Amino acid sequence: METKTIHLIAAARPNFMKIAPLYHALKKREWAVPEIVHTGQHYDVNMSDAFFEDLMLPEPHHHLGIGSGTHAEQTGRVMMAYEKLLAKVRPDLVVVVGDVNSTVACTLAAVKMSGRRPLVAHLEAGLRSFDRTMPEEINRIVTDSIADILWTPSDDGDKNLLREGIPAEKIERVGNIMIDSLEMMRSRIEREDTMSKFGVKKGDYGLVTLHRPANVDKRSTLTTLCKTLVQVSQVLPLVFPVHPRTRKNLEEYELLEGLQKASNLRLDDPIGYIGFMNLVFNCRLAITDSGGIQEESTYLGIPCLTLRPNTERPITITQGTNRLCTAENLEAKVNEILATKGKGTRKPDLWDGLTAERVCESIRRRLSNR
Numbered sequence: 001m002e003t004k005t006i007h008l009i010a011a012a013r014p015n016f017m018k019i020a021p022l023y024h025a026l027k028k029r030e031w032a033v034p035e036i037v038h039t040g041q042h043y044d045v046n047m048s049d050a051f052f053e054d055l056m057l058p059e060p061h062h063h064l065g066i067g068s069g070t071h072a073e074q075t076g077r078v079m080m081a082y083e084k085l086l087a088k089v090r091p092d093l094v095v096v097v098g099d100v101n102s103t104v105a106c107t108l109a110a111v112k113m114s115g116r117r118p119l120v121a122h123l124e125a126g127l128r129s130f131d132r133t134m135p136e137e138i139n140r141i142v143t144d145s146i147a148d149i150l151w152t153p154s155d156d157g158d159k160n161l162l163r164e165g166i167p168a169e170k171i172e173r174v175g176n177i178m179i180d181s182l183e184m185m186r187s188r189i190e191r192e193d194t195m196s197k198f199g200v201k202k203g204d205y206g207l208v209t210l211h212r213p214a215n216v217d218k219r220s221t222l223t224t225l226c227k228t229l230v231q232v233s234q235v236l237p238l239v240f241p242v243h244p245r246t247r248k249n250l251e252e253y254e255l256l257e258g259l260q261k262a263s264n265l266r267l268d269d270p271i272g273y274i275g276f277m278n279l280v281f282n283c284r285l286a287i288t289d290s291g292g293i294q295e296e297s298t299y300l301g302i303p304c305l306t307l308r309p310n311t312e313r314p315i316t317i318t319q320g321t322n323r324l325c326t327a328e329n330l331e332a333k334v335n336e337i338l339a340t341k342g343k344g345t346r347k348p349d350l351w352d353g354l355t356a357e358r359v360c361e362s363i364r365r366r367l368s369n370r
Ligand code: UD1
Pocket: 012, 013, 014, 041, 042, 043, 044, 047, 068, 069, 099, 100, 101, 102, 135, 136, 211, 243, 244, 245, 248
């Protein structure tokens, strides 16, 4: 096969661990020229550079430098910048991952490119929360409806896409690429000791992350959540690396000080991949609204309480350790987990660390037919 240029779109923190295994797997193929395109949606050192370093990624080959903004601003700026790059580079394939604004923006720019356009593949396709108030749900639906190749992590993804009328030949179940990163980095994660930095012990703390607009943007909701976390921390020490969106709102609503004063609640800035995963591996339970942590905890068999009314990752509930909860019932659910051994887990099919290999094979097949 002739060499093929493949763009891997990386934009925000949860994207980096999805492109890393694929970048490394493509680098081993002589027919592939993988290029990382960083849109710049996340730009702080601890939201971006730290992940590139931990995941052994090179400097991005292209950086669009978009930064923050409203949804329309961010999406529009990525589309304009990526369209220009596409006209110059003309890749054979564009891989978008996850569900952030840059995912949909790059997909739109690539599929509407004039002349011989690249194929667009969505990695982590088919996930649905059926909650259109979530910006990510809109990004998922739009991306999946116009991309050419849809790589799904689980059976529910295939079913959702088929129900939406997507032709079956576009859909391929490849498994969960985040698990590839976890397995690729496992020995370094296990060697790390983030716990001592926070003065907590293995199996004796809860790990908290919160960043969804529905949880952190509204004063009353965030206030209730903060009160609940302080209460929970009296039962189980909590480690809480704070996302920049959340920190901004905690400051604005004058809630930060109250959290800092709670003696069993350890706040910090966001932590890189290896250090953070060390906290995931060793925690008693996770309290989160992240998508990725629902999956990682299911894979590791660690109880997870998801502060959301729904999830686009239902397999983490049906097979895994995840449970949905609210600020009101969080404390009771934590107590329930502490009183029992917690929910068992069954690793979903194809969450095996070999997803990047399956994706490479899919790319080879699809591009050699072109
Ligand atoms: C974005 C994604 C979300 C993903 C999350 C992971 C969308 C619509 N949302 O949400 O799906 O789960 O990333 O983190 O794409 N900020 C910084 N430094 C940074 C990045 C952001 O300070 O490096 C601050 C800015 O004030 C910014 C705010 O955080 O306005 C929100 O960032 P943004 O990228 O808009 O959304 P996230 O909440 O991070």
